[in-house]
Amino acid sequence: MADAKQTSFRELISGETPVLIDFFATWCGPCHAYSPILAQLKEEEGDALRLIKIDVDRNQAIVEKLGVTAMPTTIIFQHGEIKFRAAGVQSIGVLKAALAKLRE
Template identity: 75%
Template sequence: MAQTSFQDLINGDVPVLIDFHATWCGPCHAYSPILKQLKEDLGDKMRLVKIDVDRNPDITQKLGVQAMPTTMIFHRGELKFRAAGVQSPQTLKDELAKLN
């Protein structure tokens, strides 16, 4: 199976929430259940992609990710939201609602 490029991943009609995280990052571990619940609540209205910064240094560096966790929401290839640190479920729902 061909590996999906990052551009292919973010170009779809469904908003893509990307969680840049690290295994050693305490706040990232706290953020994970929030994102899981968000995905359960929104289902097919969004895609959730988790990117380990230590395993994916190229894309991490290209996007200038320096703090963990960093959340980005892409829609149709455009960055629509970006924030460092743990975000509230309501903040994420509000940002995603703007795109649907």
């Protein structure tokens, strides 16, 4: 079963479309403040971005594999590679700049 999850995660992050993963916790105040920023980003980017939210308390294997220790942590994948990674709440400007670099 674990292999099936890992395979699907690998497939998810391997495409041309950037995948932004928000590692959050339900008990995390800054995570709740970050949600509207991510929602606005997704609305503005549309199909040019996949947005995935991962609850760190329910997905320990991937959290450990990626070394996520702070919430929220944002990781943007493209072609199976980490293209951007930051802990804490990021501004929409920082996120848009990271995505713009992937389109250059």
